[in-house]
Amino acid sequence: MPWSEAFLRSQAAPAAPTAAGERVISYTHALAEALALALEIDPRVFVLGQGVNDPVGMFGLTTGLAARFGARRVFDTPLSEDAMTGICTGAAMQGQRPVLLHNRPDFLLLTFSQLVNHAAKVHYMDRGRHRVPMVVWAAIGRGWGSGPQHSQAIHGLLLSVPGLKLVLPGTPHDAKGLMLAAIADNNPVVILEHRWLMKASAAVPEGIYRVPIGKGVYRRRGSDLSIVGTSHTLHLALRALDSAACAGISADVIDLRTVKPLDEDIILESVARTGRLLVVDPGWSLGGVCAEVGCLVAERGFDLLRAPIRRVGLPDAPAPAGFALEQAYYPNEVTLAAAIRGLCG
Amino acid sequence: MPWSEAFLRSQAAPAAPTAAGERVISYTHALAEALALALEIDPRVFVLGQGVNDPVGMFGLTTGLAARFGARRVFDTPLSEDAMTGICTGAAMQGQRPVLLHNRPDFLLLTFSQLVNHAAKVHYMDRGRHRVPMVVWAAIGRGWGSGPQHSQAIHGLLLSVPGLKLVLPGTPHDAKGLMLAAIADNNPVVILEHRWLMKASAAVPEGIYRVPIGKGVYRRRGSDLSIVGTSHTLHLALRALDSAACAGISADVIDLRTVKPLDEDIILESVARTGRLLVVDPGWSLGGVCAEVGCLVAERGFDLLRAPIRRVGLPDAPAPAGFALEQAYYPNEVTLAAAIRGLCG
Amino acid sequence: MSAPVRYSYAGTGYSPGDLSGYAPEFLLRLYREMLRIRRIEERIEARYHEDQMKSPIHLVIGQEAISVGACSALAREDAIYLSHRTHGNYLAKGGDLKAMMSELYCRKNGCAGSVGGSMHLFDVDAGVAGSSAIVAGSVPIAVGHALAAQQRGTGQVVGVFFGDAGVEEGVFWESLNFAVLHQLPVLFFCENNFYSVCSPLTVRQPEGVEIHRKATAFGANTMLVDGTNVLRVHGAVRSAVAAARAGRGPQFLELQAYRWRGHGGAGDDSKSGYRSTDEAAQWRQYCPVAGFGDLLRAQGLLDPDLHENMESGIAAEIDAAFEHAINSPDPDPEEITRFVYSP
Amino acid sequence: MSAPVRYSYAGTGYSPGDLSGYAPEFLLRLYREMLRIRRIEERIEARYHEDQMKSPIHLVIGQEAISVGACSALAREDAIYLSHRTHGNYLAKGGDLKAMMSELYCRKNGCAGSVGGSMHLFDVDAGVAGSSAIVAGSVPIAVGHALAAQQRGTGQVVGVFFGDAGVEEGVFWESLNFAVLHQLPVLFFCENNFYSVCSPLTVRQPEGVEIHRKATAFGANTMLVDGTNVLRVHGAVRSAVAAARAGRGPQFLELQAYRWRGHGGAGDDSKSGYRSTDEAAQWRQYCPVAGFGDLLRAQGLLDPDLHENMESGIAAEIDAAFEHAINSPDPDPEEITRFVYSP
Numbered sequence A, B: 001m002p003w004s005e006a007f008l009r010s011q012a013a014p015a016a017p018t019a020a021g022e023r024v025i026s027y028t029h030a031l032a033e034a035l036a037l038a039l040e041i042d043p044r045v046f047v048l049g050q051g052v053n054d055p056v057g058m059f060g061l062t063t064g065l066a067a068r069f070g071a072r073r074v075f076d077t078p079l080s081e082d083a084m085t086g087i088c089t090g091a092a093m094q095g096q097r098p099v100l101l102h103n104r105p106d107f108l109l110l111t112f113s114q115l116v117n118h119a120a121k122v123h124y125m126d127r128g129r130h131r132v133p134m135v136v137w138a139a140i141g142r143g144w145g146s147g148p149q150h151s152q153a154i155h156g157l158l159l160s161v162p163g164l165k166l167v168l169p170g171t172p173h174d175a176k177g178l179m180l181a182a183i184a185d186n187n188p189v190v191i192l193e194h195r196w197l198m199k200a201s202a203a204v205p206e207g208i209y210r211v212p213i214g215k216g217v218y219r220r221r222g223s224d225l226s227i228v229g230t231s232h233t234l235h236l237a238l239r240a241l242d243s244a245a246c247a248g249i250s251a252d253v254i255d256l257r258t259v260k261p262l263d264e265d266i267i268l269e270s271v272a273r274t275g276r277l278l279v280v281d282p283g284w285s286l287g288g289v290c291a292e293v294g295c296l297v298a299e300r301g302f303d304l305l306r307a308p309i310r311r312v313g314l315p316d317a318p319a320p321a322g323f324a325l326e327q328a329y330y331p332n333e334v335t336l337a338a339a340i341r342g343l344c345g
Numbered sequence C, D: 001m002s003a004p005v006r007y008s009y010a011g012t013g014y015s016p017g018d019l020s021g022y023a024p025e026f027l028l029r030l031y032r033e034m035l036r037i038r039r040i041e042e043r044i045e046a047r048y049h050e051d052q053m054k055s056p057i058h059l060v061i062g063q064e065a066i067s068v069g070a071c072s073a074l075a076r077e078d079a080i081y082l083s084h085r086t087h088g089n090y091l092a093k094g095g096d097l098k099a100m101m102s103e104l105y106c107r108k109n110g111c112a113g114s115v116g117g118s119m120h121l122f123d124v125d126a127g128v129a130g131s132s133a134i135v136a137g138s139v140p141i142a143v144g145h146a147l148a149a150q151q152r153g154t155g156q157v158v159g160v161f162f163g164d165a166g167v168e169e170g171v172f173w174e175s176l177n178f179a180v181l182h183q184l185p186v187l188f189f190c191e192n193n194f195y196s197v198c199s200p201l202t203v204r205q206p207e208g209v210e211i212h213r214k215a216t217a218f219g220a221n222t223m224l225v226d227g228t229n230v231l232r233v234h235g236a237v238r239s240a241v242a243a244a245r246a247g248r249g250p251q252f253l254e255l256q257a258y259r260w261r262g263h264g265g266a267g268d269d270s271k272s273g274y275r276s277t278d279e280a281a282q283w284r285q286y287c288p289v290a291g292f293g294d295l296l297r298a299q300g301l302l303d304p305d306l307h308e309n310m311e312s313g314i315a316a317e318i319d320a321a322f323e324h325a326i327n328s329p330d331p332d333p334e335e336i337t338r339f340v341y342s343p
């Protein structure tokens, strides 16, 4: 899809200005580095997934890894998503640290039996005798004209599931640091990357560092409202905030990075100062992260709120394929600016 | 499990006093009647599922149906939940009306590929050329000491999914009327029954009637708070309300019956009068129906609210198996009474 | 660094004996349909770089004999279901070319109104009942269609196309088991092109294990067919259709052919190294279209005029379809919330 | 109205030849282990009506030879995974009886601390690594364990038990394919008792299709074994273990036996009509325990004293285990939120 490559580059967030000497690399490169480092330092780590050793190399994440670490540590799999999830669970229970990569989150829907009924529950069911240190990674497919079965951001469906951790990085720095943290974590961690961020470049430290799972971060400080969310939608909110439409509005912008476990403190702390909450998410508005964050604040931060909560995610409809329809389906700078203004008006 | 049978009977809600001449039948009987009527009036209806023609007859729902309607209309299936869901989808697209029964909702997790990626999207993807009039039914397995993989109320995981309808009946009357409505509906409808309601008896009209999908109903009218929810947890809330602990508290109690699409109007109408909201649900508190209803009110009914929202569902942990642990895990009259009092205090 | 030749053509090529028993018009129709698909694919490929077909594409060049051989053995009333690699089977079954091109161009009048994209082609009137972008996703749905056909006694048979990787999905075996159990009138068309994206069969299924033998062990009637020979395919499918229609249950056909182009998008990708350029070159010698044309010519059934006639007719049709698509309007934004639920 | 006899015993019963090559102590050990499982199951059954084991149970009476024959061929370091029908395999592998009984009685010191119930027995020290209440759910997990064993070169083999319905789940075939592809040291023990709850095999898998032949077609080494004969099972599994340990990949054993009791809970349920009372009676003639005892007696290896000794030893152990469980405390309520996440 030649168009999409060019398009993605145009969508990539501009690199933030970096301090002298900082190294700027792409999001994909940062992820590839994380995988290589993890394979290097820990013999228990292995990487698998459909085509991880092919010329495409899973968006470039795995390019060269099989050659470097061998076919025992980096290998292709059959199209058997549910079994592969269970196989990773079994290997993880024996102390290995599998990293299972999928092209698209839609394929995770084939694995809910192993992911939800098994991987998430093993540690609980056997009272801590086994741990399940595995990472399941997938890239949200938006923007390839991919349509209803290839574009879904399904983390909202997993939000209720005890035992899983859910991570949606938003910058190259976090992509690397959260991948390394997820591999080091002793629980099943699902990472959803957003394809539209993957051409972005920014400062990324060399070597090993881990971004704590379960901790949000302020991307900006302000006083009129709190914008809370993750991934590409949060980037859109930042752009909206910078646009003329939001002139004069000052916002706290919190990148949750992890949606389970949720960093409740940072959300409540911010709302305590601003009194207004906008939740944004790349998944459906209804019943997902937006709903959870909104309800949380209405429950534990009610007295802090000075205005109705607002949420901006996807409408209650499957993702359409065509370009024109995608424009209407996905939130953008303009719709986000309207939501921000609406909340402060 | 002899104990559970006795236990269930003791848990069954006492039959409401009935008007003279009303017929009182059990929940299970009401469901069985719905299936028999649907098979009778519509040759497109067929009923399938593991053991639907066996002596147990799926909790008694299907007892005698195979003998009466023949093996072409009522039949057993292999243990192939995902394929059976797709097979029902394909048959429904051709105008048949399959009713697929599962013992427990946990098994639906094996079917998310066909249910979410396919059944829910067909009508959208082919612009209305096909409809998918199918019913998927399962009974929440709580209380058999069944444990983490046999007790889950997973409707919260499906809440985001466009194209699905989700129904949780709460009375014999609604169980029958919603089953008939679901079979008549032209969309995939998932019905989750709660096993602890299934021994209840109450007035159920004979013949065909349909309870509208997407409409909640007042179970009680009051002024101090709105209790909104479904299924067995709502029954517990009613009992809590009737207990000494809640003396003097008057509540609106709304049985949503359908959680997708949600009857937003009835919720907002009630909160407009009471100013207080307690959401209760048989699923996990986090990220499910509780979160959605809570966020909805914080978004669209914020100015009506006079107190923080509260939610009572399951803790963020898998369901334990043992009796003593179940007592601590599940909300009960006492915890619900405390939540009610806390909200009004 | 190029990969070794892993998968060689194992058939016998077209031979005059293949033609016996067929009327010349029928043979020419088969040829024309393959040629048409080839030309359509070539045109799509040629214009893909313009970035106006904003949809992932999966070209069928090299696999045309499967589409045409199979669909020519089905009645118009019979139904088929597609995978992600839709074009050839959609067209061979009679799917509307204009509606397909509009879908690829994301237009309002695309067969799926631009909601589906190239992986969701369908044309219910022509019996292209559905497709899925989830590998093996349409298999149980097709089986369900066959169940409905059996329940209603329509006499329909239902075919479902999927690739060699389709049989790695558990739902495939669940579906096959059910279809055999109920002796449903369903045809499983496994288009074995030996690759899933860039992954050869050997890294996905054990060597020595044959797909069609697995299906046999599940109780299906099975055949292994040269998928580059349109007449072999047609003959096999015709007998399979007859068996299915006579109530002899599901039929599984493993149809071997080679995908000449990359998995998705335009162009061959053998240079990237995952498969041997020699391997691709070998298979190109067994072109399903040219090979059949040569045979027809050798037998005096196809002359230059007739061929030229076909080519120009096809070109005109393609021109018109592209023009139609390109000049059609975008869908209305309100479409995104239509058809989420059916009344 | 009773069902017809559908599934008859197809073996040859115990015969003196089965014993050859085995030491008497070993034979007596096998016998004692089967007898022990039988007696434990009978005791559970006898006390189930007291409503103190608040957990669904799935008795293994009739299938003891599979558990004992298979586990006696495994090393203690080898691992096994269980389905919902856990008791026999757990015990035969060396699982702690007291911990099991405490789990059934929902006690704090149950093997799963009362969180799991009877379908989640495990004893990691004895190599009972896990189980699943989802049919076929533990199959890929066992394969993953075998993958880890291969990666680390532990020399372990991993066995996984599942029923005839397990092979109806797609994930089973996905797992088998992967195991064969990677030649993993995993043993698939398919306990074919011909029923899933009350559903006979015939309504779930086509007649004439044999489970072990499907596995063969997937590239596994397979055997069909009389699962009522502990020595046949032991012999088959021993050679399978040797092959797996030698790197010859996965081994699939279809072990046929009959479940004497109802699917779940206490008592036979044949009277309910889903299976023939004659069928159940026929199979009871081939009791894995009594048949073996008779043979040992006939061969002079087992005398009344020894038998009485075994019985009383087993009874005492069972008494103690029940007492232990009944007198153990309930779990603390805080347990419900422990171990949701691992530090």
Ligand SMILES: Cc1ncc(C[n+]2csc(CCOP(=O)(O)OP(=O)(O)O)c2C)c(N)n1
Residues within 6 Å of the ligand: A050, A079, A081, A103, A107, A110, C084, C085, C133, C134, C135, C162, C163, C164, C165, C166, C191, C193, C194, C195, C196, C197, C259, C263
């Ligand atoms: C369940 C699922 N897993 C992975 C994919 C990604 N994917 C799309 S097409 C494809 C190749 C499938 O290969 P095959 O079935 O042999 O068909 P071919 O492309 O060769 O025609 C893959 C892996 C998918 N669409 N669905």
Ligand SMILES: Cc1ncc(C[n+]2csc(CCOP(=O)(O)OP(=O)(O)O)c2C)c(N)n1
Residues within 6 Å of the ligand: B050, B079, B081, B103, B107, B110, D084, D085, D133, D134, D135, D162, D163, D164, D165, D166, D191, D193, D195, D196, D197, D259, D263
């Ligand atoms: C995925 C799934 N579907 C259905 C069930 C319900 N169920 C529990 S045990 C059982 C019987 C399985 O039969 P089989 O595999 O032959 O084992 P058996 O009980 O005969 O030992 C069924 C249907 C389940 N636990 N999991």
Ligand SMILES: [Mg+2]
Residues within 6 Å of the ligand: C163, C164, C165, C191, C192, C193, C194, C195, C196, C197
């Ligand atoms: Mg292929």
Ligand SMILES: [Mg+2]
Residues within 6 Å of the ligand: D163, D164, D165, D191, D192, D193, D194, D195, D196, D197
């Ligand atoms: Mg069985």
